[in-house]
Amino acid sequence: MSDAAVAAPHKQHTPHRQRPPRRNPIDHFLRFREASILLVAVGLSVYFYSASPAFAEEGNLVTISHYVAPVAILATGQVLLLISGEIDLSVGHVYALAPFLMHYAITFYNVPVLPAIVLALAAGALVGLVNGLVTLLLHVPSFVTTLGMLFLLNGITLVTSHAYPVPIPEEARGVAQWLGAAPWAEMMWALAIVAFFQLVLSRTRWGLHTVATGGNQHGAREAGVKVNRIKIGNFMITSTLGALTGILEAFRINSIEPLAGGSGIMFSAVAAAVIGGTALAGGSGTIVGALLGAVVLGILRDGFNLLGINADRYDLILGGAILGAMVLNVYLSRLRVRGSLR
């Protein structure tokens, strides 16, 4: 091409965008989307530790991990879905149903333990498939599809269990330690899942197409990205992770509860995702950020317990803290976009 710079004429309108990155280490750190929420987590830890040194004892750290792990695993799926432009409100009820399905398979159909767990996870994937097909083929917004699924699954759980909790089947005791009964087991699962799906999100075609789908659905489709397949796949990942979380939690508390999971923990996962920098409108977010979001929520909950804050005030303070964390995060994101932190 004869003229050397197609783009040059617009350069002068955007001088700050072309500026080479500064080498200041603080700026460098803040450039990472997760940095602000990590700062919040560290700040909260320092505060609670200074208020109550018991905060750093191993027993308490295990407690925090029990708050963090299920939210982080649910948030992992939710982040993928939110980035691709959808949401799953029913995942907390897949969580409740899956351990019952495992229990039914083992107790009533004599299915061995591991296949029973695989069946329960597959049922989770099936729920995701239905959510995805209804949303994409029948053009029902995912908010509505999964809202319907939420009640449907809750109904199935309550009817089939007669709303009574059951203990973990005797046959399953052998694997219990691995699946959540050991103190750090659930957190290990959470970390492995977060690491794996962060890799999927940032280093594979699936992740790239997930971002493309949420960022510009029409454009992604024009570029040949299989938008529906990406979305349905992410619905299935989310529901399967919901089933896994329910099973891990059942093993941890050694009981299968009909009222476990639910909307509370589902919204905690969405909150963790959003606190961690995932855009509800789709197109951007990180799973590591959601893990940090879950850590912040877990630290807050645990810290309030340690300080003996009245349970009635807990939601009041938690709500304020969530809003505060998000405002800070959004503010830092905006600085980042404007280039001040570049």
Next chain:
Amino acid sequence: MTAQSMLLAENVSKRFGPVTALRDVTLRLGRGEVLGLIGDNGAGKSTLIKILCGFHRPDTGRIVVGGDEVVLRSVSHARSLGIDTVYQDLALVDELSVYHNMFLNRELSRWRLLRNRTMKRMAAEHLREIGVHIPDVSVDVARLSGGQRQAIAVARSVYSARRVLLLDEPLAAMGAKEGAQILNLIADLKAQGDISMILIVHNHAQVLDVCDRVNLLQHGTITFDKPTAETSLEELTELVVAEYRNRSRA
């Protein structure tokens, strides 16, 4: 002519519900030819392009690519046949980097992991080769100017089009100078002679500048087909004005 056609759409029709977008359209694109497609808004130009690139399927008619009749199943299928497209809306993802956009849906990977470093290097090289100046290809497309975005979209398709390049208003939203640079790029490609192109442009002077032949699409039908050497700015303008008059009268 058929024997030498790179791309042939024959008797193609397409309806969207009650709306007939294309009616029995036959369009030929010769090897190395640049065909200008003009017509009023809503005449069916974009629909025709989207059929030729595999985005829409025609209701009737057949498509022949390089002498072989094909059913274009998808955009990826058309791309595998060497047909690539610059869409009117650019089809860029703001949240992705320049090089990820350039390799969107044709990413390089090894053991399922993206080869980001290689893609980055290749994207930068390609942009340099065709004269598009982007200081850093790892920056998100959201940070680029309108002209830069347009250039990325064109560069991306030029990179992967082996036989046919379809350009749906590649000059929209560009200043005169930037538009001229994109037209230079098209002229360079034409001079190399490997790629046939269909170009939708509103400015008839630009059509006469770079195209070998011009087709006019009116109400879903091609009503005019002449080499640019045998027509003039006046004739093209008169055709469109006549259509406008007819429509006002109706």
